[in-house]
Amino acid sequence: MPQTRKVALVSGGSRGLGAELVSGFLDRRYGVATLSRTKTPFITDMLRARKRGHFHWGAVDGRDHEALRAFVKDVGERLGRIDVLVNNAGIAVEGILSTMRTSDIVEAVEVNLTAALVLAQACSRLMLRQGSGCIVNISSVNAIRGHSGVAVYSATKAALDGMTRSLARELGPRKIRVNSVAPGYFESDMVSDMTEEQKQRIARRTPLGRLAQIGEVANAVHFLTSDQASFITGQTLVVDGGITC
Amino acid sequence: MLTAPTPAKIESIVHGRIRAVLAERAVEVGTLSGADKLSATLGLSSLDLAFLVADLEAELGVDPFAKLVSITSVRSVEDLVRAYQQAFFPELQRRGEDDAVAAGAKRAQARRARRERR
Numbered sequence: 001m002p003q004t005r006k007v008a009l010v011s012g013g014s015r016g017l018g019a020e021l022v023s024g025f026l027d028r029r030y031g032v033a034t035l036s037r038t039k040t041p042f043i044t045d046m047l048r049a050r051k052r053g054h055f056h057w058g059a060v061d062g063r064d065h066e067a068l069r070a071f072v073k074d075v076g077e078r079l080g081r082i083d084v085l086v087n088n089a090g091i092a093v094e095g096i097l098s099t100m101r102t103s104d105i106v107e108a109v110e111v112n113l114t115a116a117l118v119l120a121q122a123c124s125r126l127m128l129r130q131g132s133g134c135i136v137n138i139s140s141v142n143a144i145r146g147h148s149g150v151a152v153y154s155a156t157k158a159a160l161d162g163m164t165r166s167l168a169r170e171l172g173p174r175k176i177r178v179n180s181v182a183p184g185y186f187e188s189d190m191v192s193d194m195t196e197e198q199k200q201r202i203a204r205r206t207p208l209g210r211l212a213q214i215g216e217v218a219n220a221v222h223f224l225t226s227d228q229a230s231f232i233t234g235q236t237l238v239v240d241g242g243i244t245c
Numbered sequence: 246m247l248t249a250p251t252p253a254k255i256e257s258i259v260h261g262r263i264r265a266v267l268a269e270r271a272v273e274v275g276t277l278s279g280a281d282k283l284s285a286t287l288g289l290s291s292l293d294l295a296f297l298v299a300d301l302e303a304e305l306g307v308d309p310f311a312k313l314v315s316i317t318s319v320r321s322v323e324d325l326v327r328a329y330q331q332a333f334f335p336e337l338q339r340r341g342e343d344d345a346v347a348a349g350a351k352r353a354q355a356r357r358a359r360r361e362r363r
Contacts, residue, residue: 125299125302128295128299129296129300129303171292173290173292
């Protein structure tokens with residue numbers, strides 16, 4: 001692996017927005033590492049294709065903190081550095097809080113929040129030594145606006161935004177930037193269970209009159225990790241077609 | 246790391262890394278003393294300390310602050326050196342704990358003696 005390539009670590013890169021980000025970083029000539037619980041056809045294709053040598057995948061459960069740390073260490077050794085961390089892995093947990101199983105609450109906090117903190121901790125150590133780096137947390141419009149049935153999901157995403165602001169202050173002096181991207185509804189597995197009527201209702205409430213394409217959300221992440229965003233840190237960039245404005 | 250460094254080597258490495266951080270800020274230091282306070286005397290911030298810990302983990306292959314020692318207990322150069330020495334030589338920690346227990350017992354005995362005199 002040439003050391004000249006920047007390296008991005010994307011959690012949850014086996015499908016959806018994560019897979020889009022993996023492809024986007026590879027297209028931008030980054031070395032890319034990603035972790036997910038299972039190997040999807042996308043990962044198999046990436047491993048088979050020309051990406052070999054610039055692409056690394058690990059089977060890691062986000063609830064296993066030691067495995068997360070070991071993965072970051074392994075990526076640092078294999079690819080030589082980590083310039084970008086995208087905390088993308090997350091699970092959607094829905095239901096009225098008063099009737100939700102405690103184990104589901106704990107799992108959501110573990111996967112959506114604790115795993116992101118552990119990855120940020122491990123990657124920031126490498127970034128501190130490099131004297132540069134960029135972390136992007138994938139938040140949600142649910143961190144900004146309340147909606148019935150997503151209290152736990154909202155709590156984890158709002159916590160990520162809190163982490164973004166504090167970590168930006170903490171790591172800024174060492175030239176490490178930390179930001180959040182808060183997508184609204186976009187075409188992905190997460191809205192695949194919605195009926196057409198539900199999607200149209202969201203589109204009607206959205207000033208731009210439609211759901212986002214997945215690439216439009218990924219573009220915000222690529223912008224924040226690029227040199228064009230070199231003076232942006234501690235911010236949450238909302239990509240929702242105006243639904244929260 | 247194949248073999249554990251000696252306690253003296255660990256001290257030398259930790260001192261070297263502290264000097265490197267200070268040099269980065271163009272701070273001239275003569276002889277580093279174990280009693281030097283990392284913050285009050287040397288002017289290191291908590292982020293500098295985080296950088297030092299990351300750097301030392303890369304060099305020594307251990308992070309004593311992951312489980313063994315609380316970073317908040319590190320105030321002086323000597324505290325930092327001892328944390329890394331304990332990671333390689335746990336008996337140093339046990340000895341330190343024994344010393345602390347013995348010192349505590351001695352203080353308690355002195356308090357009892359003072360009360361009895363009154």
